[in-house]
Amino acid sequence: MTDLPRGAGLNRRDFLRYTGMLGAAAAITASLSACSGPSSTGGSGSGTGIQAALSYALSGGFDPMTSSSAVATAANQHVLEPLVDLDPVTRKPFNALAKADPEQVDDTTYRVAIRDGATFHDGSKVTADDVVFSFERVLDPDNESLFAQFLPFLDGVKKVDEQTVEFKLKYAFALFGERLSVVRIVPKKIVEADQKKFDALPTGSGPFKLTAANAGSGLKFEKFDAYNGPRPAKAPTMTWLLITDPSARVTALQSKRVQVIEAVPYLNVEELSKSMDVESVQSFGLLFLMFNCKKKPFDDVRVRQALQYAIDTGKMIDTALLGNAAAATGFLPEAHPDYVRASTVYGHDPAKAKKLLQEAGVSGLEVELVTTDTDFVKDCVPLIKQSWDAIGVRTTLNVGQSGGQYANKIDNGKYQVMAAPGDPSVFGNDVDLLMRWFYVGTWPETRSYNSGTAEAKKVVELLDDAARETDEAARKRMWAEAMNIVAEQAALYPIFHRKLPTAWNGDALSGFKPLATTGLSFLDVGRA
Structure with missing residues (x-):
């Protein structure tokens, strides 16, 4: 493996040691869980069923009225x-x-x-x-x-x-x-x-029945023989292991315990490519920075912008993601058909960041950055801390499991700033849907707490007007204006859009294709 170029601050060796320390406890827990998977896998991944490893823990239930967790969303696409x-x-x-x-x-x-x-x-x-x-x-x-x-x-x-x-x-x-x-x-x-029973194990009309769901042993599915729709199951069973530790996922694939894993660690892509099918797909999936706008000084747009400008996104992408992402130059990735370059683009500019803090009258700022323990996020946040420390912002990291962080810190407003992954494109890929996820309802009202601002209200107004607009060109102009506002306000905004690497055993699966969204799909997929 070729060493990455060294720069000021954390070099690659220090970087990997630091992120390894942050993730040690989570990795040990995930590895133990991974080693105690369901006996049906037999440790070899053999047979006619499909065995897969997902990168997220089981968080909440499956009721499609409310559930948006990565695991539940992926499962529901097969069940309901x-x-x-x-x-x-x-x-x-x-x-x-x-x-x-x-x-x-x-x-x-x-x-x-x-x-x-x-x-x-x-x-x-x-x-x-x-x-x-x-x-x-x-x-x-x-x-x-x-x-x-x-x-x-x-x-x-x-x-x-x-x-x-x-x-x-x-x-x-x-x-x-x-x-x-x-x-x-x-x-x-x-x-x-019994809504609670349904939430725990839903009944649907899809090609697979969900027969068991457990945080330790994962999810089990069976083919629904009476299904008569366009995407019948091509495997009699599926078992999904939930392995948050990236090295444990790689080991599970290499040992043939599973036939496919999502979220391949970027450090392992080249190695796995020698023996497996590996493909990285550009996605909307992003790492975003979100501020609690009801807490000072984050109610000041200049402070939010300063912390965005301070981040050395290029270094982060090169060091933590080995180039597998694109710095955000707009709300959408550049490959999206409706992409427009934002009027405010947060290139790395420490001098501008310091000036904005000075203009806002802020000095000696101390920030706790709340973040999830998703593997690529854990790799990135030390570099955010380094960037903020470099402009005089004393930064501490609070890394934890996604569900716990939202329940204990975010949804009760007990946080200052959060860095976390997001990918509403699992629900749809049009601008209206992607923007409504982050800028209408739940997020601005109960997470970023900026829904009462004139700018946030204008975004909702533009989205509503665009939804009524029958002229496509006019609709796109309204979307562009709304995207410019969220970029300038930076209450919740992407740092980068990443590529999603998936690895699978092509000799064991037929019809499998990687996704540009979080999760895995086994519609039209069987055992080879």
Whole structure:
């Protein structure tokens, strides 16, 4: 392996030693967990089932009304179906539970028929009542669904007959068909009978049934033989190990305990490429910096901008990610079809950072940077600390498991600044959806705490106006203006967009393709 060039401060040897110390406790725990996986894998990954290793821990439940964790999202894509889904690889829409494309009755009315013979895993028929129930529970403000923010155009859903539903829109919305993908259809009777039980082990209509879910032993799936949709399971079983420690994931693949792993450590890509299929796909997935804007001095945009300008993103990408990312020059990665370069781009500029702090009247700033224990994040945050220390900001790191950090620090407002990964592109890839995830509802209201500012309100207004706009060029101009505002305000903004490396045994799997989103997909994948 070629040594990286050395620069001021942390060299590569110091860097790896430092990040190794930060992750030691988590690595030991994850390794022990990985060594006690389900006996069905037999330690060899042999047989007709699929064995895989995901990089995130199990966090929360699976109810698609509220769950957005990486593990639950990936699992639900195999277990529950929306009417229209997005292909996990191409991100193009296809009819899942829908029998055919949505029928447009008029500008604000659509009808959708359910696939003939579609059944849930308990054998019950999927009906229009289930579809209406699934949408209404997401739209109900009392349920606080994260996905309601993606459906501002939807006025209501009603049953036409046992197999048909009608959607009434508040205004014409060009992305109606593909946006149906954010609501996965659940069985009304089962959810109403025991929502907590459903949340722990959901019943869906997808090609796989989730039969077990445990933080230590992982997830187990079985083929749903009665599935009659477009993506039938090609393997009788799946076992997903949840291995947060990167070295343990690599070992699991090399030992043939699993056939595929996500989030290959960048240091291991070249080594694994000698014996496995390895591919890095450019993604929207980002490392973002988020400020608690209700805490001083982070309510001052100059302070937020200063800490962005101070980060040596190029060094971070070269050192921690071995070049496998692109510094953010806009909210979207440059490969996105709607990319525009932001009016504010945070290049490394320590002098400007110091000047902004001085203008804000801030000196002797002490910051606790809260971050998750995701492997690439742990590799990056020491370099953020180094950059901030270099401009006189005394920085301490608080590294912990994602679910715990949000529950104990973020969602109760007991933090100053957070650096964490984010990837709403698992739900869709259009600008409206990606921006609504971070800048409408939950995040600005209960995490970055800037929803009451004039700028944040303007972003929501622009997104709403763009959603109503029928002229594509005008819609894109509104999106660009909104993206410029979030860049300038820097309450929550990407540092970089990264590449996602996946490794798999091509001799053991047929039809497998890596994703540009978090997680793994085994739709149309079988054992070779």
